[in-house]
Amino acid sequence: MHPSLARLLQVSGQLSQEELAKRIGELPQTITNWKRRGVSKPGALKGAATFGVSANWILNGGETQGKVDVVQVKGWDSTTPVDDDEVEIPFYKDVLVSCGHGTFSEIVGHETRKLRLSKSTLRRYGVSECNAYALTAFGDSMSPIINSGAIVYVDVGRTNITDGKIYAISHGGLFKFKFLYRMPKGGVRIVSANKEEYPEESLTAEEIMDQEFCVVAYAFNVQNPLP
Incomplete structure (x- = not known):
């Protein structure tokens, strides 16, 4: 074998x-x-x-x-006490579905839904509680790593690109999850897991400015929906 x-x-x-x-x-x-x-x-x-x-x-x-690890979310409601080793983080369920235009802070500033995550998970990835968010993935460009409807946990305090890691990006006003790679002279490669349907893109430093590209957050966990 x-x-x-x-x-x-x-x-x-x-x-x-x-x-x-x-x-x-x-x-x-x-x-x-x-x-x-x-x-x-x-x-x-x-x-x-x-x-x-x-x-x-x-x-x-x-x-x-x-x-990108899978994290199990425990069942609870707003009356359930938060355990000593848990934190509640904002859950922006509709951000990647209907984000429209605008900055990340404008879009997610009024969210009230929450998910719970263990402090040990945040410590494991070096994520500060204030920088942890949960977003909903949309589409199949990152399938099967991140499937449509997956809950993705991100760190908005980590936006410097490490080659081959997954990031939430804003590109032309749309939010996406993509693999990123640095290129010479300030450029960036944008790579999907589903390469057959979503070809790789490369942006120069000038195109990054012209196309309103920016790194929003580093994706450190994902919870995919069951098939």
């Missing part, structure tokens, strides 16, 4: 090939093919999104770094 498939089966809890295929939306024959050829990149992305590990780790092994 190819090592990449062995790692994928490991994080799945040793599902059968048929069960694994169903969980990640592949054909059983595809899983059989991976025994010899190894897991494909799209398959690794699906596995990463489903089981909360790094796609690079599935493909190559080593440390499970560079992942």
Whole structure:
């Protein structure tokens, strides 16, 4: 068995090939093919999104770094006391669906909905409570890592680009989640997970200004909806 498939089966809890295929939306024959050829990149992305590990780790092994983790949100209502190790953060459910034009602060300034997140999660990622927000993803440009309707936790205090990380960006007045990469002379590459339908874009420093591009926040967690 190819090592990449062995790692994928490991994080799945040793599902059968048929069960694994169903969980990640592949054909059983595809899983059989991976025994010899190894897991494909799209398959690794699906596995990463489903089981909360790094796609690079599935493909190559080593440390499970560079992942966007899955966080479970506990059931509660406004009368439920906040635990000592919890914080309430603003949840901007409709920002990415109907954001329109304007700055981030203008759009989200009046939100009253909240989600709860553990302080240990914030400490793990070095996020200050005052900079933590929850946004709703819209569309399939980042699928299967971030699916439409996913809740994405972001840090608005971290806007300097680290190559290959996912950020919430404002581009021409629209909010999007994208992989970002720095380019020489102040340019930026904007990359989608779903590259077939959403081709990569490159902006020069001048185009960044002309097209009203800016980095809004760093995405550090995602909770994808169940299929």
